[in-house]
Amino acid sequence: MSVATYAHHAQVGRVHWTRVSGDIFYDQKVPNPADVLAKLAQASDVGEALAAYEPHAPGYVALKAKLAELRAGKEVVGQAAIPNGPFLKIGMQDDRVPLLRDRLQMSGTGTTYDKALAEAVAKYQKEHEQKTTGMLTPATVEALNGRKPDRPTDTIIANLERWRWMPRDLGKTYVMVNLPDFTLRVVQNGHQLWMTKIVDGKPNLPTPIMSAEMKYITVNPTWNVPPSIIAKEYMPVLQQDSTALERMGLKVSTNPDGTVHIAQPPGERNALGRLRFNFPNKFLVYQHDAPQKQLFAYDKRAFSHGCMRVQDPVKYAELLLSIVRPHDGYTQDRIRSMFSNNELDIQFPTVIPVHLTYQTAFVDGDDKLQFRDDVYGRDKALLAILKGDERKVADTPIERKENVVRRELLAMPEQTSFFGGRGVNGGGGDFFSRLFGAPAVQPQPAATGSRRRAAFAQ
Numbered sequence: 001m002s003v004a005t006y007a008h009h010a011q012v013g014r015v016h017w018t019r020v021s022g023d024i025f026y027d028q029k030v031p032n033p034a035d036v037l038a039k040l041a042q043a044s045d046v047g048e049a050l051a052a053y054e055p056h057a058p059g060y061v062a063l064k065a066k067l068a069e070l071r072a073g074k075e076v077v078g079q080a081a082i083p084n085g086p087f088l089k090i091g092m093q094d095d096r097v098p099l100l101r102d103r104l105q106m107s108g109t110g111t112t113y114d115k116a117l118a119e120a121v122a123k124y125q126k127e128h129e130q131k132t133t134g135m136l137t138p139a140t141v142e143a144l145n146g147r148k149p150d151r152p153t154d155t156i157i158a159n160l161e162r163w164r165w166m167p168r169d170l171g172k173t174y175v176m177v178n179l180p181d182f183t184l185r186v187v188q189n190g191h192q193l194w195m196t197k198i199v200d201g202k203p204n205l206p207t208p209i210m211s212a213e214m215k216y217i218t219v220n221p222t223w224n225v226p227p228s229i230i231a232k233e234y235m236p237v238l239q240q241d242s243t244a245l246e247r248m249g250l251k252v253s254t255n256p257d258g259t260v261h262i263a264q265p266p267g268e269r270n271a272l273g274r275l276r277f278n279f280p281n282k283f284l285v286y287q288h289d290a291p292q293k294q295l296f297a298y299d300k301r302a303f304s305h306g307c308m309r310v311q312d313p314v315k316y317a318e319l320l321l322s323i324v325r326p327h328d329g330y331t332q333d334r335i336r337s338m339f340s341n342n343e344l345d346i347q348f349p350t351v352i353p354v355h356l357t358y359q360t361a362f363v364d365g366d367d368k369l370q371f372r373d374d375v376y377g378r379d380k381a382l383l384a385i386l387k388g389d390e391r392k393v394a395d396t397p398i399e400r401k402e403n404v405v406r407r408e409l410l411a412m413p414e415q416t417s418f419f420g421g422r423g424v425n426g427g428g429g430d431f432f433s434r435l436f437g438a439p440a441v442q443p444q445p446a447a448t449g450s451r452r453r454a455a456f457a458q
Contacts, residue, residue, distance in 0.1 A: 003040055003050065004033035008395065010053035013164040015385050015394040020378060022400040023208040023410075025282055026165045057170055058190060060163040062363035067156045081145045088113040088136035100136065103144050127298050149371055152361070157386070158379040159361045167211050171353035173323055175214065177308065178359045179207050180372035182301040184287070184310060186319055192365070194319055198287070199301040199309040205410060206376040207306050209358050212279040213351035217317055219335070220266035220343045221276040221288070225250075226408035230262055266343050271413045274339050275313040277320075279354045284411035289313040302375050306410030324348045 011031050017024040031053065043049035054060070082099050090113060097111045104120045113136065122134035128143050149155040170176075173188040179200050186193045201207035225234060237244050238252065238260070245252050245262060249269065253261045264270055273289025283306070290309040295301055310316050314332045321330035330346070338344070360372045360379055374380060385394050 003046075004031075004036045006050055007031050007036040007053045008033075009164075010050065011164065013161050013395070014391070015161060015382060016397040017165050017209075018397045018400060019385055019390070019394060020381050021206075021209075022403070023206055023283070024165075025208065025210045026167075028165065055163050055166065055168060057163065057166070057168075059359070059362060060160065062367070063156055063160060063163070063361060063369075066361075066363060066369045067153060067160070070153050070156070082141050084138060084141060090115055090118050090134075096136075100144075128300075149361075152369075152371065154383055155361045155371060155374075155379055158382045159359055161382060161386070162209070162358060162378075165209075166355065166357070167353070170355060174353040174355060177207075177354070177356045178362065178372075179209070179356065180358060180360050180375050181362070181370075182299075184308070184316075186316075188323070194315070196316060197296050197301065197311040199290070199295050199303050201304050201306040201376075201410070202302050203375055203377075205305050207304070207308060207356060208281075208283040208285060208410065209356055209378070210281060210283065211353060211355045212281040214277060214279040214320070214348065214354050215351055216278050216345045216347045217320070218276040218278060218343060218345050219338045220274060220340055221270065221272040222266055222343050223264035223271045223413070225262040226411070227259065228405045228408055229412075230260055234262055235260065266341050268339075273313065275317055275335075277310070277313075277316070282407070284407055285356075286411070287313075287316075288413055290413070300373070300375070305412040307413055309413070320348075320352060321346065324350055324352065 008031055012028045017026055036053075040046055040049050082096055082103060085094060085096055088094055088096075092113045093111050094113060095111055097113055097117065098109075100121075101108050101117060104117070104124065106117060106120055108114070108116070118134040121136055121140060122132050124144070125134075125140055126132045128140075130137075130139055130143065170187075173186070176185045176187055177183070177198065177200075178185075182198055182200060183195055184198045185195045234245065249264060251263050251265060253263075255261050268274070269291060271291075273291055275289040277287040279286065285307050287308045287310050293311070295303050295309070296311045314335055317335050318330060318332045321328065321335075325346075325348075358376065358378050360374050362370055362372075364370050385391060
């Protein structure tokens with residue numbers, strides 16, 4: 001039965017995703033041992049037959065090749081490191097300057113650390129929350145070089161394992177989100193059509209890993225507060241002052257069952273912005289516009305409660321609609337002309353797969369191996385299973401208790417607090433930080449879905 005076990009691990013992984021986190025979900029098809037044995041019995045090449053159970057996505061194949069090169073002793077890490085050296089100030093000469101210009105994508109010649117380069121370094125330092133001096137320091141060099149894992153082969157192994165969890169057919173056209181890279185790509189026929197930056201979940205509220213199907217775009221979405229958050233946070237405010245929330249632009253009404261419903265109507269100040277991209281899933285998360293764009297200036301953008309902000313949502317909408325509704329003329333100008341106070345949906349005649357992935361190691365378009373920080377600790381958890389006693393039963397799923405409140409929190413967009421940054425109840429920090437015991441980078445209240453909340457729970 002060893003070949004059947006190999007086929008099982010090649011097709012769905014050595015570790016079942018339920019053992020890593022409750023914020024992961026895949027609908028996998030486990031190979032039947034009898035079918036595996038029958039297939040191998042008829043195969044002219046057993047090795048080739050077994051290899052067929054592995055993913056054949058270009059990302060997986062390229063990463064597996066880099067692993068082989070590393071194990072053979074070849075250095076395959078992407079970009080050349082900027083060497084350490086003395087602090088650089090304006091006017092100083094240094095052989096590292098051309099490499100620094102290249103890394104910061106600046107033009108120029110020579111080895112002089114000039115004013116323009118110092119300004120670019122200062123901008124980089126600010127984006128990476130370093131002391132903004134404009135001088136090239138060891139800390140800035142380290143950040144520019146990026147973190148190379150202590151054990152790069154382990155990092156690649158963890159990523160190959162996650163690739164095995166994913167659907168074998170990614171789709172002719174699909175959206176690929178890489179959470180540790182904070183990017184979103186639209187891919188068609190194996191070629192990248194477009195890429196943009198995203199903001200995704202904080203380390204204590206990670207964006208889930210999964211695959212789903214985008215079915216429609218909402219223009220002028222409504223911001224609805226989940227029932228659990230209404231009960232815990234907003235009801236005390238209403239009890240103290242029945243008009244407080246309405247004065248802040250929130251609409252308070254009563255549901256047919258007598259419970260309170262709170263929503264923020266569509267508009268330019270709406271927490272969801274002007275566009276929401278809907279791919280119904282058990283985590284209730286989605287992609288959306290955002291009224292505030294400043295967080296896109298940061299290199300690491302783990303700031304949200306779980307949903308993904310898209311840097312250029314209008315371009316994103318235009319591209320997706322040009323694919324699923326090519327004859328309907330949804331240009332960026334037309335989409336912007338639809339902005340109003342009325343919520344409406346643009347349905348997709350055909351769905352577009354959306355893959356929310358966690359690629360801390362990947363091969364870029366230049367065939368260079370890239371690494372990203374394990375921002376959610378997914379590598380650490382997975383490798384602990386692969387190397388520990390649990391590995392003996394790691395391919396067996398475990399049951400995880402559903403946490404409804406946490407799911408609703410993951411679905412919440414960000415917005416500057418209606419309560420002056422003090423949280424709904426006036427305490428220090430926002431509600432979410434107090435609930436999970438971690439400070440928010442930018443305290444903001446939030447809300448979830450629209451009146452179709454039930455659709456997101458499918």
